[in-house]
């Protein structure tokens with residue numbers, strides 16, 4: 001089974017590439033333009049079944065030759081410009097990702113790909129209208145370019161399925177964290193500050209809640225959807241449903257690291273900082289078939305390997 005993973009040098013994509021390569025009879029090709037990715041995350045020396053090509057999925061001439069030479073049977077399209085600050089500072093760059101989605105889907109259609117998996121985001125729900133946020137009943141409320149692009153991606157998948165019969169799976173990822181996450185995301189940022197004894201900065205009063213999903217839970221649930229042929233032409237929220245406020249997270253990090261850091265409050269972000277998020281994870285639980293890892297345990301695992309956070 002030949003599997004292509006786009007964004008393969010990124011946090012979640014490198015983990016899925018390594019996991020898929022561990023399944024019997026798979027060959028995995030990871031592509032990435034290395035904009036925010038880091039090749040070390042793929043640990044290529046430890047995983048000879050994973051290959052890597054530097055490639056920009058938003059440029060058709062670049063990604064098309066990869067498809068025509070590798071002929072993937074399954075595609076995990078996870079490449080994207082990510083991060084609240086990066087995506088709000090560079091909205092035009094974010095909109096270019098629509099080209100990548102179209103390129104990948106055209107090539108999937110033309111190369112007879114059996115199923116394409118797309119990393120959508122909790123951001124498609126926008127500022128919440130109900131809790132918990134359900135894949136089918138909660139209206140989408142995407143306003144910012146990053147969320148709109150994910151929403152467009154989902155519409156592309158439904159349309160290519162409708163017109164061309166291309167099978168798909170949409171994963172709506174909620175905040176995911178783990179040892180290889182880039183240092184500009186909240187968990188890594190807080191841990192980095194705590195380990196260095198620096199102030200932990202919080203936008204607003206810190207009462208905004210998030211749910212935090214440990215990377216292994218994300219990877220196990222999505223790999224099971226692939227292996228067991230589930231969530232076909234459908235959507236699954238992939239996340240944890242235990243809400244934690246940003247202030248609680250900061251205090252937990254300070255306690256676990258034994259840090260002398262203080263929390264410092266900045267004015268709330270003007271855009272992009274939702275008050276609350278909480279997914280309905282009935283499907284995720286069924287995919288996972290075990291309990292999700294509690295935040296405290298996940299943070300301990302992150303603290304056991306801080307190579308990327310302290311980089």
Ligand SMILES: NC(=O)c1ccc[n+]([C@@H]2O[C@H](COP(=O)([O-])OP(=O)(O)OC[C@H]3O[C@@H](n4cnc5c(N)ncnc54)[C@H](O)[C@@H]3O)[C@@H](O)[C@H]2O)c1
Pocket residue numbers: 006007008009010011012013031032033034035036037038055056057058077078079080081082100119120121122172173174175176177182
């Ligand atoms: N981490 C989360 O909590 C979270 C939440 C919701 C959705 N997601 C989605 O999951 C996916 C992976 O995110 P991540 O957190 O691992 O971020 P990441 O930045 O670590 O991974 C994204 C990767 O895509 C690569 N990339 C970006 N544009 C590219 C292009 N045009 N061509 C080739 N490669 C390109 C980057 O270099 C990077 O390696 C993204 O699609 C993101 O939108 C993540």
